[in-house]
Amino acid sequence: MTAREGALRVLYQIDVKEAYSNIALNREIKENPYTPVDRGFLTELVYGVLENQMKLDYIIGQFSSVKLKKIHPYALILIRLALYQLLFLDKIPPSAAINESVELSKKYCKKTSGFINGVLRNILRKKGEIHMPSRADDLPLYLSLKYSHPLWMVNTFLKFFDPSFTEKILEANNGKPELYVRVNTLKASVADVLKSLEGKGFTIHRSGYIDEALVIKGEKNLQQLEELKKGHIYIQDFASMLIAKILDPKEGDFVIDVCSAPGGKTTHIAQLMKNQGRILARDIHPHKLKLVQSNGKRLGVNIIETQEFNGIELDENLLGKADGVLVDAPCSGLGIIRRKPEIKYRKTNEDIKALTEMQAKILSNAAKYLKIGGTIVYSTCTIDPRENHKVVETFLNHNKNYQLIDISKEYHSFIPGNHQEAMLQLYPGMDGTDGFFISKIIRKS
Ligand SMILES: C[S@@+](CC[C@H](N)C(=O)[O-])C[C@H]1O[C@@H](n2cnc3c(N)ncnc32)[C@H](O)[C@@H]1O
Numbered sequence: 001m002t003a004r005e006g007a008l009r010v011l012y013q014i015d016v017k018e019a020y021s022n023i024a025l026n027r028e029i030k031e032n033p034y035t036p037v038d039r040g041f042l043t044e045l046v047y048g049v050l051e052n053q054m055k056l057d058y059i060i061g062q063f064s065s066v067k068l069k070k071i072h073p074y075a076l077i078l079i080r081l082a083l084y085q086l087l088f089l090d091k092i093p094p095s096a097a098i099n100e101s102v103e104l105s106k107k108y109c110k111k112t113s114g115f116i117n118g119v120l121r122n123i124l125r126k127k128g129e130i131h132m133p134s135r136a137d138d139l140p141l142y143l144s145l146k147y148s149h150p151l152w153m154v155n156t157f158l159k160f161f162d163p164s165f166t167e168k169i170l171e172a173n174n175g176k177p178e179l180y181v182r183v184n185t186l187k188a189s190v191a192d193v194l195k196s197l198e199g200k201g202f203t204i205h206r207s208g209y210i211d212e213a214l215v216i217k218g219e220k221n222l223q224q225l226e227e228l229k230k231g232h233i234y235i236q237d238f239a240s241m242l243i244a245k246i247l248d249p250k251e252g253d254f255v256i257d258v259c260s261a262p263g264g265k266t267t268h269i270a271q272l273m274k275n276q277g278r279i280l281a282r283d284i285h286p287h288k289l290k291l292v293q294s295n296g297k298r299l300g301v302n303i304i305e306t307q308e309f310n311g312i313e314l315d316e317n318l319l320g321k322a323d324g325v326l327v328d329a330p331c332s333g334l335g336i337i338r339r340k341p342e343i344k345y346r347k348t349n350e351d352i353k354a355l356t357e358m359q360a361k362i363l364s365n366a367a368k369y370l371k372i373g374g375t376i377v378y379s380t381c382t383i384d385p386r387e388n389h390k391v392v393e394t395f396l397n398h399n400k401n402y403q404l405i406d407i408s409k410e411y412h413s414f415i416p417g418n419h420q421e422a423m424l425q426l427y428p429g430m431d432g433t434d435g436f437f438i439s440k441i442i443r444k445s
Contacts, residue, residue: 003038004081004100007045008108011077014050014342021050021342026223039221049077049084050341051174054148056080056087059130063122066115075112078105082120086127094124139163143170152349153334160385169383172429173337173344179220181233182241183212184299186271188232190214196227209414212271213241215432231298236264237336238416239426239436240381243328244268246411246424246438247377251276253323258311258366261288263295263304265328270301280318282309311362318369324376327366329359331380331387335435338428352384359391367395367402370443375405379438388437389423396441405440 010028013019025046029039049056060079061068068076078101085097098120105113123130135142143163144154147170157166183190190211197204202220207213215238216222227233243265249255251274260266260281270279281292281304289306296304309315311327332352333343363378370376378395380387396404406422408415415424417431428435 001032001034002100003034003041003045005104006032006034006038006042007049007081008074008077008104010042010046011049011081012074014046015077016073018346021046021340029221030223044089045081045084047341048088049080052084052088052148053080053341053345054150055132055145056083056148058132058145059083059087059123060119062131063126064119071115072109072112074109075105075116078102078108078112078116079119082116083123086120086124098124143167147171147174149173149344153344153347156349156352156384168430169427169435172427173341175338175429177338177429177434178238178432179216179222180207180236180238180241181214181216181222182236182268182271183214183233184231184267184271185212186275187230187300188227193227193232196232197225200225207238209416210238210241210245213238229298231300234264234267234295234299236268237339237434237436239335239433239438240264241268242411242415242424242426242433242436243326243377243379243438244272245414246407246440247324247326247375249273249277249324253277254280254321255324255326256280256282256318256322256366256369257326257328258282258309258362259284259328259330260306260326261285261292263292265326266292266304267295267299267301269324269326270296270303271299273303275301275303277303279304281306282311284308284310311365312358314365314368320369320371322369323371323374325366325369325374327359327363327376327378329362329378329380329387329391331355331359331382332384334382334384335426335428335437336381339434352386356386356391359387360394363391363395364399367399367441367443372443372445375440375442377438377440379436381434381436383425383427383435383437385425388425388439392423392439392441401443401445402441403444405442407438407440410440 006028010024013024082097082101085092102117105116133141140154144151183193203217205215257266261283266281283289286308292306332347337343407424408419423439426433426436
């Protein structure tokens, strides 16, 4: 299997079967014996095409006699793959990029070889005639095609942020995310994990903000690592680690995590509680709760009880019972596009409107589970203020017995960057983290 064929198969899974990019790519790499070089090239091709898909399609549309929607799905992906190499990868000879797409078409979409060859050679010949919209004529369309984000998303960002910040976000969304792991201090010390990973040739730094957060430099596949299998580490972005730190649970607490799967934050909460107390980890999807259980087991946590429960329903049995509650709400994911570029092409503005209603309901129910003096964290991995500040502000306006805690003041020692607001909004790539929103509220009476 060549890297290009692997990329074709992964992109097909994402495009046609709606697979998640990280899962489809990991599966392809696990099931086929790629060399490290091929693995790197395969990853580059998959993410390169996904990140630039709208731009690639816009150009293909200018040179194809067939409408994009009518092109065989494999053929369209093969054209995108070759075009990405022609436009973005200097070191690849155009003939190699085109020839391998044509060759692969003979296996995956037989009758399209001539068409693929024709479109690609046409683009190669007339590269100078490619037309893109100008910034001055139409800023949203220019940004949308330059950074391959749907127009509605660019317009949403432009509504909330100024053009230069919007462009920074769009650019960051097509950038490479940092690779963080959390050391599971229930099973291993940070020093030991550092030593054993360095011994295996990894370049690792401490985050400088959170003891258990390590950042791994360079392209690395961690899936087969002993440290991961034994539960000494959990792959988790730094911003995601901030959530349990800000919830700040204590040993012996009763904590409810209402949207817990796959359990990254639940198991971090358990770690901070030193595996003492009780965590009720809920989710609407039973199959995902199995991941919470298996992650808990791997990490040596035994204080988590999982339970299928829809957060938009109120559980009368839990009213006033919890010391801490986490609502890591289902959201549009606009803060983690660098990790899952397919989010750009799947989410719609209507999705966001529906999500905000659900988020508000889940938060309002979950807050009722708090004891007086207990605290709740509401977090998301989006940068859309409608899903974030707006949800929390609306809640506070309707519930005067709850009060916002100023995160920037209380937890400044482990928040990178310069943040002044009570509710913390991190943007992708800006402070070396994903785009997360974190707010914390205390029940006063
Ligand atoms: C952002 S993810 C949670 C990630 C998790 N906290 C972690 O750190 O691993 C949101 C979760 O909410 C779940 N979910 C979606 N709708 C829900 C609902 N109505 N009630 C409870 N959980 C829901 C999803 O299945 C998903 O697992």
